[in-house]
Amino acid sequence: MGETIKIDVNHITRVEGHGDIKIDVENGVVKECKLEIVEAPRFFEAMLKGRHYSEAAIITSRICGICSVGHQLASVRATEDAFGIELTKQNRQLKTLLDMGQYFESHVLHVYFLAVPDFVGAQSVFPLISTHKDVVLSALKLKKLGHDIGDMIAGRLVHPIGIIPGGFTKMPTVEKLEEILQRIKDARGELLNGVALIKTLTLPDFTRETEYISMYRKGEYAFIDGNIFSSDKGEVSYKDYRKVTNEYLVPHSTAKRAKFSRNSYMVGALARFNNNYEWLSDTAKTVAEDIGIKPICYNPYLNTVAQMIELVHIIDECESIIKDMLSSGLKVEAPVKPVLKKCTGVGAVEVPRGILFHEYTFDEKGYITEANCVIPTGQNLQNIEDDMKAIVPAALGNRTREELTLDMEMLVRAYDPCISCSCHLLDVEFINDNKK
Amino acid sequence: MTTRNKKETLILGVGNPLRRDDGIGPEVIRLLTEEKTKKNRMYELPYDVDLLDGGTDGLGLIEYLKEYKKVIIIDAVEMKLAPGTVKVFTPEEAVMTIKADALSTHGFGIAELIKLAKGLDFNLELVIVGIQPEDVSYGEGLSKAVELVINDLLGTITNIIHPETNKIQ
Known part of the structure; x- marks a missing residue:
């Protein structure tokens, strides 16, 4: 007789949105092992129908406050692709900087605030304040830098207003670019302190071979344009993204899933690291070697480490783009x-959580008749579940129910899923109830 | 953290206008901003008081807390009191529910924000003006109970800072 374990994590914490983990093992046999997504469907594609091309990016940005830049970039790229608008060098640089600003904000948040607490045995970021105060302060500083890069390029980083199909409504000033450049240089040291912390962490030792899918553009660590690359099948045109994503539904999830060559694939920092390692900056490669992570890395828990390496790359990339813009001179x-x-x-863009696709069809007056958005988290769901199915049987007899629950939660968090948004209301209870 | 180079006072309204009474924070900021442009003002604020609609951005607001000596937070607060009741209190006077293990950006609220600011030793004087909401269901517009107290509420807020000493009273 084997073990009997039931795990039911209702609402996984430290992920963006609401998802549940359900595991049922009876007498050593895994009967159920799934990641449920229980949030209401959003119907954004239906909302887009009948809307003008100029509104698409504004509407789709609202899919998420955390990922608004990503949706705007993918949306604008889809519209530009439809109307055959080519990117100028400067437009491409501005879009890349905007995307990178978002990476800063998003990766820093995930690595420092959502993932790291697990590895130091803390429930949240708060215990970190007493043990690693400098790290928390430096995380806030780095996050702010990402925010200010977004402000500089597109007015603001959350639901930006400066990016429209065909270009930008405002330009950064030379003074602002110089200020950001200086702060980027200063941030490098802070980031390397974070790398030092990451190096001390022990991450779960688990590997499962899977397919990695990311953007690909020869000679670059691709961000805002290029084709699709599969670690199994190689390059696929971005126009043929539906052949890669093959979206389908499962009864226990309101989010669609995706598969290409295997039962599932992974997108995100680890997929990009695996597929585009060659084009990481030299510092980023040195950091990777120093931490001891090499492509192809099949441990999904290391997605967090890959995010950190990407941040190092992004610092270098931002610096070189801004220097080039300053020396070439800004053009109106x-x-x-x-x-x-x-x-x-079709717009295909690498956003922090992975490759994001938007596709629009327009009528002759520029109104949308059909829209499709394929989100990174949806593409990852089946891969997470497949990891769970590999971890659970091996853990039986070795891990307690509590340990296994934490393993599962950490796994889901490592993928940095973004499930959706909600409202906040402060709850208090008074100690001395005598104030007017 | 030193107070040198810090700005004086921030009135920070937080909440979600799409959850009815939860929008009272942003509504107060809107009204006070409008008031500034009027010739005959009912409420006067010192020149070095800044106004900010913080929306539902929890963690992002930490940057603003860092920049000021004094912050007055206006928020709908579940105090289990009659709808529309206004209370002025400091963080020390209340137990704020920290959803520590439910922490994500979406779960990062004012309680978490204040705890983080304290932990990071921001040298900051903080006052919360709480308004008991009646209705925080989906939708726009404030409930009658909250709407009725808006004038009193604006008076309370503008009286928190002493006009001569510039101190929180």
Whole structure:
């Protein structure tokens, strides 16, 4: 007779949104092992129908406050692709900087505030304040830098307003670029302190071979344009993204799942690291070697480490882009106005959590007749569940119920899923109830 | 953290206007901002008081707390009192529910924000003006109970800072 374990984590914490873990092992046989997504469907694609091309990025940005830049970039890229608008060098640089600003904000938050507490045995970021105060302060500083890069490029980092199909409505000033450049240089040291902390952590030792999917553009660590790359099948045109994502539904999830060559695939920092390692900056490669992570790395828990390495790369990339912009001189470029026609376009962008696709079809007046958005977290769900199915049987007899529950939660958190948004209301109870 | 180079006072309204009474914080900021542009003002604020609608951004607001000597937070607060009741209190006077293990960006609220600011030793004087909501269901617009106390509420807020000493009273 084997073990009988029931795990039911209702609402996994330190992930963005609401998901549950259900595990049922009876007499050593795994009967159920799943990640449930119970949030209401959002119907954004349906909302887009009948809306003008100029509204698409504003609407889709609202899919998420955390990922708003990513959705705007993918949306604008889809519209530009549909109307055949080519990126100028400067437009491409501005978009890349904006994307990187978001990586800063998002990765720093995930690594320092959501994931690291697990590895130091803390329930949240708060115990870290007493043990690693400098790390928390430096995380806040780095996060702010990401925010200010977004402000500089597009007015603000949350639901930006400066990015529209065909270009930007405002330009950064030379003074601002110089200020950000200086802060980026200063941030490098702070980030390396974080790397030193990451190095001391012991991450779960688990590997499972899977397929990694990311953007690909020869000679670059691709962010805002390029094709799709599968570690199994190689390059696929971004236009053929549906052949890669093959979305489908399962009864226990309101989020769609995806599969390509295998039962599941992974997107995100680890997928990019595995597929595009070659084009990481030299410092980022040195950091990776120093930590001891090499491509292809099949341990999903190391997604958090890959995010840290990406941050190092991004510091270098931001520095080189801004230096180039300053030396080439900023040009005033009016946004390109699309010539309206019946058309379809795809935007594929690497956002912090993985490759994101938007696709729109427009009528001859520029109104959307069909829309499709494929979200990184959805693409990862089946892969997470497949990891769970590999971890649970091996853990039987070796891990207690509590340990296994934590293993599962850490696994889900490592993928940095973003499930959705909600409202906050402060709850208090008074100690001395005598104030007016 | 030293107070040198810090700005004086921030009135920070937080909450979600799409959850009815939870929008009282942002509504107060809107009204006080509007008031500034009027010739005949009912409420006067010292020149070095800044106003900010913090929306539902929890963690992001930490940057603002860092910049000021004094912060007055306006928020709908579940105090189990009659709807529309206004209370002024300091963080030390209340047990604020920390959803420590439920922490994500989406779960990072004012209680977490204050705890973080304290832990990081921000040299900061903090006052909360809590308004008991009646209705925080989905939708726009404030309930009658909360709407009725808005004038009193604005008076309370503008009286927190002493006009001469510039101190929180």
